[in-house]
Amino acid sequence: MSFLKRMKEKLMGAKPEELEVQQLETNDEEQANLALEVPQEEVVVQETISEVVAVPATTEQAQQVEETQPEEVVAVGSTTELVEVEEIVEEKKSKWGFSALSITEKFKAGLEKTRDSFTSKVNDLVARYRTVDEDFFEELEDLLLQADVGFETVMELMDKLRYEVQRQNIKDTSGIQSVISEKLVEIYESSDEESIELNIQDGELTVILFVGVNGVGKTTTIGKLAHRLKQEGKSVLLAAGDTFRAGAIDQLQVWGDRVGVDVIKQAEGSDPAAVMYDAIRAAKKRGADILICDTAGRLQNKVNLMNELEKVHRVISREIPNAPHEVLLALDATTGQNALVQAQTFKEATNVTGIVLTKLDGTAKGGIVLAIRNKLHIPVKFVGLGEKMDDLQPFDTERYVYGLFADALDQQLAEEETKEQ
Ligand SMILES: Nc1nc2c(ncn2[C@@H]2O[C@H](COP(=O)(O)OP(=O)(O)OP(=O)(O)O)[C@@H](O)[C@H]2O)c(=O)[nH]1
Structure with missing residues (x-):
């Protein structure tokens, strides 16, 4: 097939x-x-x-x-x-309660900006060149770099493309989008990173710590994730660990009310580690399945950030050995290369187990997903594809690639099927 x-x-x-x-x-x-x-x-x-x-x-x-x-x-x-x-x-x-088709449609809609910009340029290139030659490859390489795919991934992809074009003796540029898609899926899936599945503990309390700078969509993401897990039948509790930013606790409470989960909180300015301690006690007492903890996102001073996260970590793991079971870093896709710099800092400050890439729908440079995988070697576990409650989706390579090239792939598939008839 x-x-x-x-x-x-x-x-x-x-x-x-x-x-x-x-x-x-x-x-x-x-x-x-x-x-x-x-x-x-x-x-x-x-x-x-x-x-x-x-x-x-x-x-x-x-x-x-x-x-x-x-x-x-x-x-x-x-x-x-x-x-x-x-x-x-x-x-x-699926186990999240969505059909395969509706999830595919979400990826397609969420990647519209990237498709309009990057993919339409690839389509223009294909129309201009007609035959695959070295100039074509060079222009394609530039387009991929402009879409924030990242240097290493672009080089790996170009090597694979050149090899495949030679192996299959492809002359015509017209079917190249499906070859690019196939190779992108291959590259992404060949990585030996851990799976994108959340590390949920069976029958025990799972603690998920959220880190990330202010404004990346951390609170919104915590709300969306709480909603998803609740839909899966889990009992969820939130911990308002961002006691630093004015309004952060209230904002989390709004999400808690919206999705129907309780928020454990203290007054603004209190010690985040004390909030975590209270929250774990409350979660254990209530027999909750999952505790999602918000944290402050100060980046101005790496030493402060490290100290704060270390303290929070210490308190959590003293109460539950092996916790937190996930440390999810929220990154804003619209900040492009800056997101990579932030990720590097957080990676040095704490053991990040997964990335949630928010606002993928808001960027024309959706290639950033591939750069993150290549540069950071941390799995992208979820992507934010819009502001609605169910717009947080587990990352899926094939749906992502389809979102990038949907129109060209649909057309190529239709041609393939016509030929077969
Ligand atoms: N389009 C789109 N907007 C999003 C997404 N995720 C979050 N947002 C929006 O981004 C804005 C900022 O989100 P917040 O959750 O308030 O940001 P935050 O990181 O919690 O900010 P701090 O509390 O300061 O850390 C809000 O308007 C959200 O609706 C997404 O995936 N797509």
Whole structure:
């Protein structure tokens, strides 16, 4: 099977005849997301298949509806067809509760700016050159560098491309986007970094520490992650460890209220390590599954940062050996190379286990994901693809690459399929 076909099957998560059902499911999810923003008193009515279901006003109710909808659908229709529909919908939902197709669409939408800038230039280049030669490679190399892909990755990619073009005797530039995509996936997946899965402890409290400078989207990301984990059935608690920045505690509380999780906090200016201590005690007492801890993001002085993070670490691991189980660094994709500098500093100050790259939707230089992998050797575990609650997605190489070249890949796949007929 060709790379494009394999990719399509994975990204769609279904064969074409099943897509109609997934579209329906996507619409239901959109409604459920909308419902999260509906004020408490307001109840909106939504139609699903042949039945009218009240959309909930609260997160909990939204979850209940998610859980009960398939049964209600079957109860009303009670035909073999509807049972099949239910089975397909269930099968195609990931553990996060989204269909493969809807996640692919999120990546595609989130990478629109990068596609409009970088990818459209690649398409122009392909149109101008027609045949693959050394000048073509050089211009392509420049475009990749401009998209913040990073020098080492660009060199590795160019070597692979030259080899592949020779091996397959490719003369025509027209199918080059799929070769670039295949090689990018190969490069990213060949790395021996740890998996992107969160290190969640079974049956025990998991502590996730968030670090990162102010304004990168740390609080928003903590809120989104709490929401995701809660949807997965985990009980979550937040610790307001940024006691330094005015308003940071309130901001976290707003997110806590929004997603329905409690926030353990003290007064502004108090010792963050003391907040962590309280939060761990509270989490243990309540039997919580996951504690997500915010921290202050002062970078002006590396020694201060190190001291503060060390103290927080010490307190956490004294209470729970091996904790924190994850130290996630939030980086703002729109800051480009500056994000790499920040990452280097945090890497020296603490043991960062994963990166959350926020605001990928806000940059035209989405190649930064590849540079991070190459320069820092820390896995990008999540990407922020928008401001909505479910716009935080686990990073996925194939979806990312598809997001970069969607139009060209769709066209090439269609041509491939026409040729086969
Ligand atoms: N478009 C987009 N905006 C985002 C994303 N993540 C966060 N934001 C926005 O970025 C802004 C800053 O986010 P905050 O969460 O307040 O930033 P912060 O890092 O907590 O700031 P500090 O509390 O100072 O550390 C907010 O307007 C968020 O809505 C994302 O993935 N995409």
